[in-house]
Each structure stands twice: as C-alpha cells, then as structure tokens.
Amino acid sequence: MEGRDPTVRIAVVGDPGVGKTSLITAAATETFPDHPPPVLPPAILPAETVPECVPVVITDTSSRPEDAAALELAVQEASVVVLCFAMDRPNTLARVSRHWIPELRRMAGGAHVPVLLVGCKADARPADHTLQAAVVPILQNNPAVETCMECSAKKLQYVGEVFYLALRAVVHPTAPLFDAQAQTLRPLCSRALKRIFMLCDKDKDGILNEAELNAFQIHCFNAPLQTEELIGVKQVVAERVPEGVQNGGLTLPGFIFLHALFIERGRLETTWAVLRRYGYNNDLVLSQETLSAVNFSHAPDQVLELSEEGRAFFTSVFERCDVDDDGVLSTREQEEMFSTSPGSPWSTPAYDGVLVETSKRGLLSLRGFLAKWAYTTATEPEVTLAYALYFG
Structure with missing residues (x-):
C-alpha cells in the first residue's frame, strides 16, 4: 500500500433494517444485540489484532436522508465497502443494482473501491431461495463487486469472515489481477508474470525445470516444493493446458495458467506474494521502494549518462529482441521487447520531438x-x- 495511509477503512452500507449494525456488533463482540443502536461509532482495530497486520476502521452508516453527508464521507474515505441486503427481504437485493451500486459509484467519484456484497439474516432466508441464483447477474454486470456471501448475526455464522474478506479485498485485491467480465488475467498482470518467469528461467530454455521451480518457491515462500506437490502441480497444468508442461518443466503458458487458477480458486494472496516479492505494487508497476535502491540526486549542472555497463546491457536487450538479426527492431520485435513491462516509455508526449537514427523503413x-x-x-x-529491471 505504497505511499498511502496503511489503515484499511471498511464502510458498511445498505437499506434501513438489513442488519448492518447487528453484523458489526456480532463480529466485534461475538454476541447478537437484541436492541442495537441506530448507528454505531467507528470501530478501530489495531494492527496487532488483525491477521494482515494493518490497522482497520469499521464505519457503520445510516441511509436516512438527514445522514446523507455522513454516508457520502464514509464511502469517499473507504478502502472497501460492505454492501448489505436482507435475505428475507427480496426488495433490498433488488435495490443493490437499482440504487446502491450507482450511488456508490457516484460517491466514490470514479475511484475504484471494491465492494463485498453481503446477504444478512441468512437464518431467515426462505428455504426455496438460493443466494447464488439471486446474485450472479449482479456479479456479472458490476466489476466493482469482488464477491458475495451470506451470514447470520443472530446465529453468529460467518460474521467474522465478512470483515476478513473485506480486508483481503484491499490487501489482496482482485481487480488489478483479473477481469471478472472477460474471465481473464489483466494485461499488466500477465506482463508481470512473464517477467518473473523469464527471471526464473536461468538457462533461458523457455522452461522452468525442477531446480528453477524450487528456487522460485524458496525465493517467494522460503520453502521448496515437496516432490509430490511438484508432481501434482504439473498434472493439473498438463490436464488443462497441455502446452503448459514440456520436458518435465513448466512453460510460460503453464506458469501463467497456474496463477490464473490460484485467482479462480480465491487464492489471491499466493499471486500477490509472488508479485510483491519481485517488486510490484498494487498498480502492478515496480514499487518506489524497489526503485529507490539507486540514488539519482545530482547537482543542477550535472547530467546523468549510461555507464559502459548500462550501454552493454541495453545492447544485449536489442540483440536478444532482434530475432531476425537484421540490425533493426520491427514493430513486432518492439512489442515483444516491452511485453515484460507496462509498455513503451517513449509513447508519452514528452518524447514526441526526440529524433534518432532509423532505417529507411523507419525501424529503430x-x-x-x-x-x-x-x-x-x-x-x-x-x-x-525501471526498464532495466523490467527487461531482466
């Protein structure tokens, strides 16, 4: 959570009487309040009491017209929103799409705030109603909704899990990694994983052998893969992506599929652990902490230049990407070169006037x-x- 307030702020919103206050009280005290107050004051959880070791503030809200300003402020400050409806009142679920999601989008002012949809009062849900059938259209049409679950404050069922999942949506967010509508990894996530694969592929044969996979596992998780785990991983990949396993090792498609599978199964913390170990922040670019290892301070009358080692490195990048060995980089070769980075740094207006040598066809x-x-x-x-790091 680079450069940001580390406090995770959870705003609990929804129609009157859906169980917002009871949910917070049950999670905090493990008791069901018979006569809850209209609105609770903010609940502050110190970092040492939270599994992810970050401070948390849970804010109860009121949807009464006279409390509109406080509700809007709570949403604007929120890291994540818990949007509640009542399982025994279908009209409150209907208002999720019709009223609450558009309102949350407006209040957030265009910022992406993850939403956890929670069906309260699961103990009162009619036996012939299922949560999945009711919420699938909402999940498909609203990318901000990370996931959905039901709970019962009265029965103390899954109330703690609500806030754990809300916290995880901030610390291990889905949106930067996965496009829920397209059901695919986002481009920046694929590019980051490709860079990590290439860094781990020490012999540059396009395959992570057992030694390379174990080195990767130790680097990210401080423990090697057990033999049976390694066999199991390769079996799963081979069944779903036949080209993902070659000569007993993982190829790039297999490596990327594996992380897509982790995300599909809700194990986002695994992929985030890998990305952060290799220097990425929540925006899937190299973090300022990673880049601050080098001090660029210099006097106003000084200009920084590439060292001989730097020129040699970028020369090697050029030669590696010039696959047809014609001394220039085609459009396809340039796209491949930048495929382990967010894109070309020279596509901004700041470089529009920079003229350099090209071939007669305009190739670099x-x-x-x-x-x-x-x-x-x-x-x-x-x-x-940054690009020296993106290039390997």
Whole structure:
C-alpha cells in the first residue's frame, strides 16, 4: 500500500433494517444485540489484532436522508465497502443494482473501491431461495463487486469472515489481477508474470525445470516444493493446458495458467506474494521502494549518462529482441521487447520531438535505440532504471 495511509477503512452500507449494525456488533463482540443502536461509532482495530497486520476502521452508516453527508464521507474515505441486503427481504437485493451500486459509484467519484456484497439474516432466508441464483447477474454486470456471501448475526455464522474478506479485498485485491467480465488475467498482470518467469528461467530454455521451480518457491515462500506437490502441480497444468508442461518443466503458458487458477480458486494472496516479492505494487508497476535502491540526486549542472555497463546491457536487450538479426527492431520485435513491462516509455508526449537514427523503413536501429535510452537517462533516470529491471 505504497505511499498511502496503511489503515484499511471498511464502510458498511445498505437499506434501513438489513442488519448492518447487528453484523458489526456480532463480529466485534461475538454476541447478537437484541436492541442495537441506530448507528454505531467507528470501530478501530489495531494492527496487532488483525491477521494482515494493518490497522482497520469499521464505519457503520445510516441511509436516512438527514445522514446523507455522513454516508457520502464514509464511502469517499473507504478502502472497501460492505454492501448489505436482507435475505428475507427480496426488495433490498433488488435495490443493490437499482440504487446502491450507482450511488456508490457516484460517491466514490470514479475511484475504484471494491465492494463485498453481503446477504444478512441468512437464518431467515426462505428455504426455496438460493443466494447464488439471486446474485450472479449482479456479479456479472458490476466489476466493482469482488464477491458475495451470506451470514447470520443472530446465529453468529460467518460474521467474522465478512470483515476478513473485506480486508483481503484491499490487501489482496482482485481487480488489478483479473477481469471478472472477460474471465481473464489483466494485461499488466500477465506482463508481470512473464517477467518473473523469464527471471526464473536461468538457462533461458523457455522452461522452468525442477531446480528453477524450487528456487522460485524458496525465493517467494522460503520453502521448496515437496516432490509430490511438484508432481501434482504439473498434472493439473498438463490436464488443462497441455502446452503448459514440456520436458518435465513448466512453460510460460503453464506458469501463467497456474496463477490464473490460484485467482479462480480465491487464492489471491499466493499471486500477490509472488508479485510483491519481485517488486510490484498494487498498480502492478515496480514499487518506489524497489526503485529507490539507486540514488539519482545530482547537482543542477550535472547530467546523468549510461555507464559502459548500462550501454552493454541495453545492447544485449536489442540483440536478444532482434530475432531476425537484421540490425533493426520491427514493430513486432518492439512489442515483444516491452511485453515484460507496462509498455513503451517513449509513447508519452514528452518524447514526441526526440529524433534518432532509423532505417529507411523507419525501424529503430541499435544506434537509435541507445540514443533513446541516453535521452531517457538524462531526463528521467528513474525510468531507465525501471526498464532495466523490467527487461531482466
């Protein structure tokens, strides 16, 4: 949660009488309140009491017209919203799509705030009603809704899990990794995983062998894979993605599929642990902490330049990507070069006036390529460092 207040703020919203206050009270005290107050004051949970070791503030809200300003402020400050409806009142579920999701979007002012949809009073749900059938259309049409669950404050069922899942939606968010509507990994997630695969593929044969997989596992989780675990992983991948296993090791498609499977099964913390171990923040770009290892401070009359080692490194990147060995980078070769990064750093207006050597067809030569990095280093040295890392 780089550069942000580490406190996770959970706003609990919904129609009057759906059970918001009872849910918070039951989770905090493990008792069901017979006569809950109209609205609770904010509940503060210190970091040492929370599994993810971050401070949490849970804010109860009222949907009465006279409390509209307080509700809007709570949503604007929220890291995640718990949107409640009553399992015994179908009209409150209907208002989720009709009223609450558009209102939350308006209050958040365009910011992405994850939403956990919670059916309260599960003990009173009619036997012929199922949660899944009722909420599938909502989940499909509203990407902000991370997941849905039901609970019962009266029976003390799953009330703690509500706030654990809300916390996890902030610390291990789904949205940067996975497009729920398209049911695919997001491009930045795939690019980051491709970079990690290439860093782990020490012999550059396009396959993670057992030694490389174990080194990866130790680097991320401080423990090697057991033999039976490794066999099981490869069996699962081979069944679903036949090209994902070759010569007894994982290929890039297999590696990416494995992480898509973790996400599909709700194990987002596994993929986030890998991404963070390799320097990524929640926006899936290299974190400032990763880049701050190099001090770029210099006097106003000084200009930073690539060292000989730097020029040699970028030359090796060019040569690796020039697969047809014609001395220039085609559009496809440039796309492949930047496929382990968020994209080309030279696509911004700041580089529009930069002219470098190209071929007669306008393709980038090695001299032109190094000239662009020389200019980038002089004007934005932190970008050069970031791309040196993205390139491996």
